[in-house]
Amino acid sequence: MHPDLTSYIQSLQNEASDITRERKSKLTKLADYIRTKKDSGQPARLTFICTHNSRRSHLCQIWSAVTADYLGLDQIETFSGGTEATAFNPRAVAAVERAGFNVENPGGKNPRYKVFFDEDKEPLICFSKTYDDSYNPRKNFAAVMTCTDADENCPVVPGAEIRFSIPYVDPKESDGTSREKQTYDQRCRQIAAEMYYLMSQV
Template identity: 60%
Template sequence: MRSWMAAAFVLAAACGGEVDAGEGRAVAEEARPGLHPALEDTVSTWVLPAMEAIPLERRSELLRLSTFVRNRIDAGEPARLTFICTHNSRRSHMAQVWAATAAAWYGIEGVETYSGGTEATAFNPRAVAALERAGFEIANPGGDNPRYRVRFGPDAPPLTCFSKVTSESPNPREGFAAVMTCSAADEACPIVDGAALRVSIPYIDPKEADDTPEETARYDARSLQIAAEMFYLMSRVRE
């Protein structure tokens, strides 16, 4: 938990812009968790308050995405979100996992989350560790590109997370929202084949802090930022 305190300070220092005080606490009253206890505590203590620090310009992109999700659900269709970064190793996986968690928290059915990249590498162990510190249960089967099984709750089906290119199965081929989570992928993929919507919410790569004293705090800060924005997204779907 101490690392999440450090992450909160890092995030507060990095985020600017106007905020609407009290927004995270208001939506928390309608939450339906079903999460692991440690993860539920992380969400209540750190994630929901961090929603207040989301800059207005990022909220506008998240609102576009929330409209997509709501419209798909209202039409009786699955709302498929594919989070994309260059190597599909850190930010895109965090976003995939946190978005699924946020949908469950707010009781939103029909949301399917995926991730991909312009090339495949592996789900970085540092990013995996950051999610474990937040309270996720993660099983690692081993291998060069492990197919991690990530659970946000004891009764939740696991998310299978591994590095892949955007067009690789099980990612959807059409009718999905492409969410660009890094600037490099945003520039490299001005058009994402099959996407019904393309939005850009880039995050600074925590890789910059690898093998430094700031590594844990930087990864936790990025995880917290992504979590707050995914919870904001799903809270707007509930409106």
């Protein structure tokens, strides 16, 4: 794993105390689902869903995959989607790069970013899509709602065998302000810390 990214993840280990009891309870229930799937010899597929699949859902997809890898957990597959497709927001991409990932941007209206975290492993592929896109699993997966709008507008996620609501405040609120970089870095770190906690409970 990239050294800067390793250092970033190691620094998350002391931040469990910053996670509220309510959020820990939600994350633990998701960890129980992952453990049950693994114990039965099945892959645990997690599809993180927000409205535009541009910020929070991608950050969750990335950090859940990488913290699982860091902790030596296998059979965990992570995906993301939205109620509509836009693009992986460049501000969120920049926050990921500042955390220690190497990101390759092929260009285009909705780039299929390659997010590298380890020289010896395949990159994560991140691009905006609807949650029911053919790139994502169609059945036997957990739908993890990362924003309240998507949670309210998707009362049913076809194919999902279970559903969890773990919403985050949209960093979009700071776009174009002097707080932009700080807000994106804070949301990136919050999600990283919670995904680390999640995987540490499996």
